[in-house]
Amino acid sequence: MLYDSIIIGTGPAGVSAALNLKILGKNFLWLGSGSGSKKVEAAELIRNYPGLPNISGTELAAAFKAHAEGMGIAPQSGVVTAIYDLSGRYAVQAGTETYESKTIILCTGVAAAKPIAGEENFLGRGVSYCATCDGFLYRGKTIAVLLFDKSFEHEAEYLATLAQKVYLMPMYKNCEVQAKNVEIMLKMPREIAGGMKAERLIFSDGELAVDGIFILRSSISPATLLRGLKTEGGHIAVDRQCRTNLAGVFAAGDCTGRPYQYVKAAGEGNVAAHAAVDYLAENK
Numbered sequence: 092m093l094y095d096s097i098i099i100g101t102g103p104a105g106v107s108a109a110l111n112l113k114i115l116g117k118n119f120l121w122l123g124s125g126s127g128s129k130k131v132e133a134a135e136l137i138r139n140y141p142g143l144p145n146i147s148g149t150e151l152a153a154a155f156k157a158h159a160e161g162m163g164i165a166p167q168s169g170v171v172t173a174i175y176d177l178s179g180r181y182a183v184q185a186g187t188e189t190y191e192s193k194t195i196i197l198c199t200g201v202a203a204a205k206p207i208a209g210e211e212n213f214l215g216r217g218v219s220y221c222a223t224c225d226g227f228l229y230r231g232k233t234i235a236v237l238l239f240d241k242s243f244e245h246e247a248e249y250l251a252t253l254a255q256k257v258y259l260m261p262m263y264k265n266c267e268v269q270a271k272n273v274e275i276m277l278k279m280p281r282e283i284a285g286g287m288k289a290e291r292l293i294f295s296d297g298e299l300a301v302d303g304i305f306i307l308r309s310s311i312s313p314a315t316l317l318r319g320l321k322t323e324g325g326h327i328a329v330d331r332q333c334r335t336n337l338a339g340v341f342a343a344g345d346c347t348g349r350p351y352q353y354v355k356a357a358g359e360g361n362v363a364a365h366a367a368v369d370y371l372a373e374n375k
């Protein structure tokens with residue numbers, strides 16, 4: 092199926108884009124976390140969302156969910172690991188699935204972690220963001236898994252069923268992955284190095300040779316997700332219609348720059364949805 096639009100991200104920007112595309116009658120797919128945004132839930136007290144004084148983050152998250160459900164829309168769970176420009180349409184990869192769309196609305200929030208040196212260079216050449224897509228390539232091999240979030244532990248466990256040896260580097264406390272071929276290392280590599288493909292991780296106190304490296308985190312830098320996307324200072328460059336430099340690609344919310352605020356994200360989600368609809372009308 093070719094969608095009119097694919098929205099990526101389930102924070103306020105994504106919610107707003109989805110509500111508006113629904114109202115405007117478009118055929119769209121909404122991808123992200125099924126449980127909204129951690130950055131909404133985390134707020135103790137929100138004092139600057141118009142019309143909802145002193146609402147808590149969990150209340151706002153519940154209101155977003157109820158609003159979307161009331162309009163018959165719900166996000167589909169999935170972390171997008173790549174978007175490909177197919178000249179006139181885009182292919183979006185989430186897990187083992189690929190979806191196609193005429194437009195894309197990026198609402199991915201601000202990437203918390205900076206890419207590791209060498210990460211973007213070796214992506215697809217020994218570096219992967221997706222265990223289910225690429226795990227089979229490392230059957231019987233030695234791999235490193237950099238785990239940034241507990242929610243990816245099942246992916247690390249899956250990789251341990253395929254690889255001969257897994258060096259697991261959790262970037263949080265209380266990692267619960269256990270398997271006899273898994274060795275936990277409590278350190279962060281400073282660089283990925285190699286020749287034609289990634290071959291080793293470099294630490295401040297030495298190196299580790301591996302056949303492949305899985306980086307499992309929920310935020311991937313926008314320019315890595317979609318090659319050719321223009322960024323400025325780590326944010327996606329957009330104009331006042333939330334249009335990026337790529338035809339049919341729009342961006343909204345924290346990913347486009349400061350201030351990092353709910354209402355700015357929701358406002359831009361609205362603008363991006365309208366701009367996507369204008370684009371669809373102009374490019375029938």
Ligand SMILES: Cc1cc2nc3c(=O)[nH]c(=O)nc-3n(C[C@H](O)[C@H](O)[C@H](O)COP(=O)(O)OP(=O)(O)OC[C@H]3O[C@@H](n4cnc5c(N)ncnc54)[C@H](O)[C@@H]3O)c2cc1C
Pocket residue numbers: 099100101102103104105122123124127128129130131133134135136137138139169170171172198199200201309310311343344345346350351352353354356
């Ligand atoms: C503790 C805390 C308190 C805050 N308090 C306030 C406040 O009082 N007032 C205020 O205005 N703002 C506040 N903020 C800021 C506010 O949370 C953000 O500005 C807002 O959430 C941005 O919305 P967004 O939709 O752009 O991105 P986010 O809310 O960050 O949502 C982005 C979503 O995209 C998903 N995503 C990212 N990459 C991918 C991918 N590759 N595939 C699939 N999904 C992906 C993420 O998992 C996330 O669910 C607070 C933030 C924090 C952390």
